[in-house]
Amino acid sequence: QVLLVESGGGLVKPGGSLRLSCAASGFTFSDYFMSWIRQAPGRGLEWVSHINYNSGIIKYADSVKGRFTISRDNAKNSLNLQMESLTGEDTAVYYCARGNDAADFWGPGTLVTVSS
């Protein structure tokens, strides 16, 4: 079965960095767009970034452009999100999802807390 598991979340100080990873299994990872979507505490969903099959198409939300970098390793079935210059506005649960505008499988999420 399709399984997505995020890791790498935690507490980080403002201005700090964090790298999230998503381990995928149960499907041909290299066939799919992959996305990162986040949800701040008590708030709605916010799409963060997506990447196509061969990393040739990459998009970011304006709120993270220039600070976050999405990447994938098809040989290792993994998706990554490098986050720099973090602020309190980045505090959220970060979900890895298969697909882009219609994401059909999601991981359980990893919590990122930016606080001093």
Place this chain on the structure above:
Amino acid sequence: QSVLTQPPSASGAPGQRVSISCSGTNSNIGSNAVSWYQQVPGAAPKLIIYTNKYRPSGVPDRVSGSKSGTSASLAISGLQSDDEADYYCAAWDDRLSLVVFGGGTKLTVL
């Protein structure tokens, strides 16, 4: 302020039918497919409608979606207690070049 507009809440009694609207513009719903997600508290969202009206495997046929112009709608008939959740619409936005979500609708089964 979300790009797609949803009512913050909706409710219905068990067995009833409820509808949730999602309003957008020509650059998103007007020209792209709409998806709907269900999120139970403490869990990840689950895709329940894609490409405006199609249900993924395992989603019951009492859940339906539709789109007309720059608006979309999710309908759930035969309401059950486990339909209580937050519901989000989403679509690609050509002008913003990103996926936009509605603010979410909290569905309460009375």
